[in-house]
Structure formats: structure tokens, C-alpha cells
Amino acid sequence: MRGFLLHRLFQSAVLLVIVSLIGFATLSLMPGGPMAQYGLDPGMTQDDLARLKQQLGLDRPLWVQYFDWAWRLLQGDWGKSFRDGSAVLSVIGRHIFATLLLMGTSTVIAIALGSWIGIRGATHRHSVFDYLATIGAMIALSIPTFWFGLIGIYFFTLKLGWLPAGNMYTIGDGSVLDYAHHLIMPSVVLSLVHVAIWSRYMRTATLDAISQDFVKTARAKGASERRVLMKHVVGNALLPMIALAGVQLPSILTGALVTETVFTWPGMGRLFLDSLSYSDYPVVMGLLIFSAIIVILGNLIADIVIAFVDPRIRLA
Amino acid sequence: MTKPIDTKAGWSRRDAMRLAAIGGLGLAAPNLLGRPAFGQTPPQKPAGRVVVGMSQEPTVLNPLMVKIEVDDGVHFSLFDALFRVDPKGVIQPNLAREVPSQQNGGISQDGLQWRVKLRDNVRWHDGKPFTAEDVKFTLELIVNPKFRSWRTLGHALVRDITIVSPTEIQWRMEQPFAPYLSFLTETFIVPKHAFDGEADVNNAAFNRAPIGTGAFKFGKRVAGDHVELVANPDYFGEGPYLERLIFKYIPDSTVLYTQLKSGDIDMIGQQYIPANYFEEAKKLPSLAVEKVLRSNIESIYFNLDRPQFKELVVRQAIYTAIDRKSIIDALYYGMPAPTETFMPKQSAYYNPNLPVQEFDLKKAAKMLEDAGWKKGPDGIRAKDGVKLSFANSTTAGDQLREQLQQFVKQSLAEIGVEMKISNLPAAVIWGDFWQQSQFDTAIVGITFLIGADPDVTNRFSSKAIPAKGGRGSNNAQYVNPEVDALLEQGTRTFDPEARRPIYNKIQELVRRDLPFMPIYQTEAGYGRKKKIQGFQANPNTRTESWDAAHWYWMS
Numbered sequence A: 001m002r003g004f005l006l007h008r009l010f011q012s013a014v015l016l017v018i019v020s021l022i023g024f025a026t027l028s029l030m031p032g033g034p035m036a037q038y039g040l041d042p043g044m045t046q047d048d049l050a051r052l053k054q055q056l057g058l059d060r061p062l063w064v065q066y067f068d069w070a071w072r073l074l075q076g077d078w079g080k081s082f083r084d085g086s087a088v089l090s091v092i093g094r095h096i097f098a099t100l101l102l103m104g105t106s107t108v109i110a111i112a113l114g115s116w117i118g119i120r121g122a123t124h125r126h127s128v129f130d131y132l133a134t135i136g137a138m139i140a141l142s143i144p145t146f147w148f149g150l151i152g153i154y155f156f157t158l159k160l161g162w163l164p165a166g167n168m169y170t171i172g173d174g175s176v177l178d179y180a181h182h183l184i185m186p187s188v189v190l191s192l193v194h195v196a197i198w199s200r201y202m203r204t205a206t207l208d209a210i211s212q213d214f215v216k217t218a219r220a221k222g223a224s225e226r227r228v229l230m231k232h233v234v235g236n237a238l239l240p241m242i243a244l245a246g247v248q249l250p251s252i253l254t255g256a257l258v259t260e261t262v263f264t265w266p267g268m269g270r271l272f273l274d275s276l277s278y279s280d281y282p283v284v285m286g287l288l289i290f291s292a293i294i295v296i297l298g299n300l301i302a303d304i305v306i307a308f309v310d311p312r313i314r315l316a
Numbered sequence B: 001m002t003k004p005i006d007t008k009a010g011w012s013r014r015d016a017m018r019l020a021a022i023g024g025l026g027l028a029a030p031n032l033l034g035r036p037a038f039g040q041t042p043p044q045k046p047a048g049r050v051v052v053g054m055s056q057e058p059t060v061l062n063p064l065m066v067k068i069e070v071d072d073g074v075h076f077s078l079f080d081a082l083f084r085v086d087p088k089g090v091i092q093p094n095l096a097r098e099v100p101s102q103q104n105g106g107i108s109q110d111g112l113q114w115r116v117k118l119r120d121n122v123r124w125h126d127g128k129p130f131t132a133e134d135v136k137f138t139l140e141l142i143v144n145p146k147f148r149s150w151r152t153l154g155h156a157l158v159r160d161i162t163i164v165s166p167t168e169i170q171w172r173m174e175q176p177f178a179p180y181l182s183f184l185t186e187t188f189i190v191p192k193h194a195f196d197g198e199a200d201v202n203n204a205a206f207n208r209a210p211i212g213t214g215a216f217k218f219g220k221r222v223a224g225d226h227v228e229l230v231a232n233p234d235y236f237g238e239g240p241y242l243e244r245l246i247f248k249y250i251p252d253s254t255v256l257y258t259q260l261k262s263g264d265i266d267m268i269g270q271q272y273i274p275a276n277y278f279e280e281a282k283k284l285p286s287l288a289v290e291k292v293l294r295s296n297i298e299s300i301y302f303n304l305d306r307p308q309f310k311e312l313v314v315r316q317a318i319y320t321a322i323d324r325k326s327i328i329d330a331l332y333y334g335m336p337a338p339t340e341t342f343m344p345k346q347s348a349y350y351n352p353n354l355p356v357q358e359f360d361l362k363k364a365a366k367m368l369e370d371a372g373w374k375k376g377p378d379g380i381r382a383k384d385g386v387k388l389s390f391a392n393s394t395t396a397g398d399q400l401r402e403q404l405q406q407f408v409k410q411s412l413a414e415i416g417v418e419m420k421i422s423n424l425p426a427a428v429i430w431g432d433f434w435q436q437s438q439f440d441t442a443i444v445g446i447t448f449l450i451g452a453d454p455d456v457t458n459r460f461s462s463k464a465i466p467a468k469g470g471r472g473s474n475n476a477q478y479v480n481p482e483v484d485a486l487l488e489q490g491t492r493t494f495d496p497e498a499r500r501p502i503y504n505k506i507q508e509l510v511r512r513d514l515p516f517m518p519i520y521q522t523e524a525g526y527g528r529k530k531k532i533q534g535f536q537a538n539p540n541t542r543t544e545s546w547d548a549a550h551w552y553w554m555s
Helices: A002-029 A046-055 A062-074 A088-123 A128-142 A145-159 A176-210 A213-220 A225-254 A257-262 A268-277 A281-309 B013-025 B069-078 B132-142 B179-186 B253-262 B275-283 B312-320 B324-332 B361-370 B399-414 B426-435 B481-492 B496-513
Strands: B049-054 B083-085 B091-093 B113-117 B158-165 B168-173 B216-222 B226-231 B244-249 B267-273 B287-302 B381-383 B389-393 B418-421 B441-447 B516-529
Touching (some): A002 A062, A002 A281, A062 A281, A088 A225, A088 A257, A088 A268, A088 A281, A145 A176, A145 B253, A213 A225, A225 A268, A225 A281, A257 A268, A268 A281, B049 B069, B049 B253, B069 B226, B069 B244, B069 B267, B083 B179, B091 B179, B132 B158, B253 B267, B253 B275, B267 B275, B275 B516, B312 B516, B324 B516, B389 B399, B399 B418, B399 B441, B426 B441, B481 B496
Parallel strands (some): B049 B244, B049 B267, B389 B441
Antiparallel strands (some): B083 B091, B113 B168, B158 B168, B216 B226, B226 B244
């Protein structure tokens, strides 16, 4: 186990360096840069732009900028946002709650509903339910979230007046009920796609497990159908799902670009999009590194959990 | 990214219920003029709150730091400048007691000595008195080389700032520069004491919790969501009548409009009502909707260095071949009005007597024919070996402009002029390609004025051509000695009445010479709940929230 962890740690460090290098290079190659937004401001002279560039340290050679940034990061200094001057970690901190709330809720919905649909679809193969679930999943996967969101707002806000047209809370209210009210539409819209994904995977995994010999054995030794399903089939079918959860976990923290935009949700996805469009390099780089760490952690946790639940796998 | 949804079905149930409720109480049913019958007097004490939605997030709270348009609403509400420009384009005193001029002795006859008298009844939000020290500190901070300041134009000419008394300040200008008065309307004064002991002005605590003199005090900022301001009961001017003023960030413009419709926001800011929803919004009973001029002029720029465009008649013929009315009706829902000049119509210096372009393909063809531009075997006109063929560039992916190009291309093909379309990504085209005049023609939306001052030296002076080593944005490479002389004269003339004929003449010359073809002046669809009173649009500022001190809710 210790060897495994050390090995993974080393791998992760190499990965982080590669991610940061690629991120830094891509950002800097992107034409325009942080000065572009001021370029059409009639009162900003070329001298003003040159001065700002120098003040932000963007006039230095690229590799100097990179090593300066990386050296500070190693010392725990993630830099400061070009936009509002706040420390990058505090910028991330101010957006992470919104994302956790939205993604957490929708992931719980997705896992619960998706697993149920998947298992039922597999045990009642070729039933009407199975066909409807398959068609439903295809529709949910192929229709853009953006469109779903707007349709939702159109019906539930403009036509029916039941739900707010986005935002995380009413300014000046902010009670738990108010949050819950605002959470309904975005979390349902967002979970649609995830339910579809989860149900498809779960169905396949369950089908896989059902046809295994140990299921026949269990049935042969007289275990009840319920026990067979819950203990032998689902237990085994969950193994690949843990790996999937490991891959999906990071998105709980990195957010959903589209849903957060449509529903005016001040989360990480939108922060990333905004920082990118303002060329707020320190925040973009901070988010990249942050996401990379979460992805690495997510996979690590999945590996460890699988090793614990699956006796066939040993970490070495 | 946005997909319009069909919302033509009329009011929402919520709107209908709201209106029924109002009608049932027998209060304030809108009359024929759309103005409420009651509730015209502001409340005694600040009451209620207004949420202004905007599609970009205000993040810069220090009004002197480099910022974008959307930050202005917050700054106008938190701070005051020495002067303020009114909706008619006239400069009014704000923190100053009067606007200095050569007549009242505030500005010396040679334009070099400035003296400004300040109000003596102004306090900062933390209770400390406002004095000339703060003005001096502000003007010095802007040109502090370590400070990440916004525009330094004009400020860089200020020398020898002297405090005469707590309510009087004077300085010397390196050269006479009349536009500076107008620049000072956008220069918000910050408190000196807030920066005492701050080692790094770029990271001062003030930048996150600003202290101003304005009608509203800083409340809090929820990053990525909103900025909340609260009433300043000790404001020296009229108002405020609202208890809270909130600037809410709603990134998608369709959703922004939807939230105005649903009543989640009370007023729509930056990016305003999308043109395709404007007609619908006008019909909504709960909203007051109006078109407001912006300073941006959508135009087609010529690169006058290209041999095709050297002859004036060619530019005139091309201009005559552009069907502006059809373009505006078809692409922009008839919203903006065509214009003939770079000067925005709301400016006190707008020249309304310029010749009006008339679309006439036959006339355009005849102009070229008469000038010796004859059609070749390929149907394209040429003269002395120069073919009347050129490229037109704009931001790739800008759908409206791409359609505009198709319109123009087809019209021009009919008179034997070939226009090729060659678009580039935003970040590429507005870099060297535009700045160093590497285009043939380009479609661009330009704000010609800095602040509300009519000076356009930066755009039309022969010394402002970057492609020829100049400093400025004369990207058309326009050279006219007469314009040069007038521009020079204009920046040295302080009296608005004396300046008017100068800028009228400049507009006349530029209209004749056509370094660019004006298509239209941008108009924004402002919208707010009808019950908000005291609102006044000011096209001479960049924000709808320049005067929130006067807003109040109809009781």
C-alpha cells in the first residue's frame, strides 16, 4: 500500500507539471491576452497598455513568467486575480460552495435514480420500462443542457410562475427554503444527463453480473431472488461504477459550465469561463491546477475503494 | 450560444396577477402616456431596493484602477468626481462648486493654470471630511508609475498641484488641453486617508471595501454574483431614496432579459435588452422600455493607403451603394438610426446639417464610370491597372456583421466592385492587423470620443497613424492638414461656444473625405419596472446607473 501511494504521488507530481506547462503555454499562445479588453477603450493609449503589461509582469519572457509562477505556487502562493486583486485560492473558495451545492444535489439524484433505472432495466430486460428508459436516456444525452434549461425557465418561470428563473438565492432572503426553491430546476436539469449516463452504465454492469456463474450458483443454492439481486448482482455491478464515480467526482468540484450560465449560478464552471474570457491568467492557472489535483485524487480514491471492496484486487 | 425561445404568447401568469392586484387596489393604473398617476414624490426616508442586472460582472471597486464599462455603475453610485456630465452633454459641478472656465477665471487665458473651488459640506462614508488633499492625492495616484491605473491621458499633463485651502486646489498644465475638463467628469475622487500606510496601492484594503462620498455606501460583494450598496443618509446632494442598490451579474443575455421579464431583476443594465426582444419588451405592461443612444458608431473603415481608395470618388460611390435602411431593418430589427458622423447624436457638438447618404446603385455606377473606372472582361472595374477589388474583414463569428458583409458584397457586385470577405478571430483582428492598418476595409464599432469631449485627435490626426510610426488610433491613415489644424485648435479652445464651429467643420470635412463609412449609431434597449421613478438615461455616460441617487419606488 505504501509503495503504491508513493508511486502514485510521483506520477501525480509529474502529471501536475505537464498540466501546468501545457496550460501556461496554451494561455500565452492565445492571441489577445489580458490587454485585449482595453484595446478598444478610446482613452487607453498604447503607453497605458504597455505600462499595464509591465505592471502585471507580462512583458517578461514566457519561461521567466512560468518559473516565477511555479516557484510561488510551490511556496503556497497561488497568485492574485488580475480582475479584482483577490488571492486565487480565496477566489476559488468563494465559488466552490455554489458548485458543491448544485453538483452534489444533482449527483445524488443522478446516482439514486440512475442506479434504480439501470438495475430495473437490466432485471426487466426488453420490457416497456426498459425501452422507455433507453429512449429517455438517448434523448437526455443528445439534447443540449442549454436548451433544456431555457425550456425549463420558459415553462416553470414565465408560464407557470412556480420556480425562479435561476440565481442561487433571493438577495436579502437566503433561507434554507429559499436555497432549496432555487436549487430545484438547475439540479434536475443538470442531473438529466447524469441520470442517463448512470442508468446506461448500471444497466450494462448489472447485465454483466447477472450472466455470471456465481449468480447461477447462488440461485442453485436456494438464495432468494431478492438476496441474489442485492448481494450478488448489484454488489458486483457496483465495482465498475466506483471507477465511474472516481472519474465523475472531480466535476462535483469543477462545476458545470452551461448549467451555471443558464441558471446564473455563481459556481466554479462560470468562474473558469469568465476568467478565460478576461484572460485572468492567475485564476485560470489556479483552476487548472486545482482541477488536476481533484481529478488525481478522485481516481486515487476510486482505486483504493475498489481494492477494498474487490478482494481480487491488491494494491502494490 | 444563446437560443431565442418563443415568448410571443403574451404575459406570464405572474405578470397578469401582479397587474390585477394593482388594478384591484385602484392605485396607479398606468394612464395613456404610460406614466403612473400617483406616487410622484420620493419617500422621506430611503426605502426599498433596486436590483440592476448586467451581463458582465463588476469586479473593480477602486474607480481609478483599470476597469471596463460595467464597473461604471458601481463607481457613479459610490463616488463623486469634480464634475459630472448631464444628459445634454453639459458639464455640471459635482464635488467642485463651479465648473472652471476662462470667463470665471478658473482657467487662465493661456489655458495653463487651473483653479477649482470645492464644496465644504462633503464627508467620506467613514465620516472624515473631504478636502483638497483628497483631490491632490487622487490626481497623483493616477500617474503613480506603480499604480495599475486606468486612462492617464490628460492627467499626465498636470504639474505643480497646489492646495490653496481645504476647499481650493490649483495646478498647471504642461500644455493647454481643453478635453481635460471632460476627462475629470470620469475621474472619481478617492480618500487620501484610506491609503495611509498601504505599502502596495494595488492591493490596498480600499480596493475591496471602498470608501466614497457618493449617495451609496459599499455594502458587500459576493464574487460571481452581485455587489450590494446601501444608502448614505449623509449624502451632500439630493437623495438617495433607495435603501439598497444591487448590481447582479447574469452572464447570458437571453437569461438576463428573461429575468427582467420574470421580475427577478428590476432594471436591465449592460448589454441591455437584446434587439430581437425589444419589440416584445415594449408591449410588457410592467416595464418601462426606451431606446437610448450609445456612443458607439458601427462603421466600415477604409485603409486609405490602398491604391483602390486613393480617389475620393471611389469611396463616395461605394458609400452610395450601401443600402443602410434595408441593412438596419433586416439585421438590427430597425433599432438603431443611421448616422453621418463620428460624433454621437447626444453630444452638444453633434452636427445635424451633414449631407445624408442616399442609396442609389445607378448613381454609384455612374460616378465610377465618369471617373474612368471601366469594367474589365471579368466585370470588375479597373483604372490605370488598379482593380476595384478589395477584402473586407471583421470579427469571425460575429453573425450580424457577417450578414452585413453579404449585403454589401452583393450591392457592390452590381456596380462592378469586388469585395472579398476575409474574417479573423477577435483577438487577431484587433491586434496588429487593425492597429497597424493591414486591412483593406474593416467593419468595426468604434467609440470615437473619450468621455464626452468632442476631441478626436486620436482618430483623425495625421500624427496618430500607428502604421506610420504615430501614436494613436488613426487606423484609416487619414491625412488632411485642414483637419489637423482644426483638431489642434479644438484642444486649445476652452469655450464650448467657440469649440462648436470647430468640431462642426471637422465633421463636415470627415463626412466629405469618408475615411470610414458610418452605418449607424448604436442604440440600447433600456428597460426597468414601471414603478421605478426618477430614472433618467444619460447617453453621455457609459452606464444606466449614473444617477441612482434619484431613483425611488412609486408608493
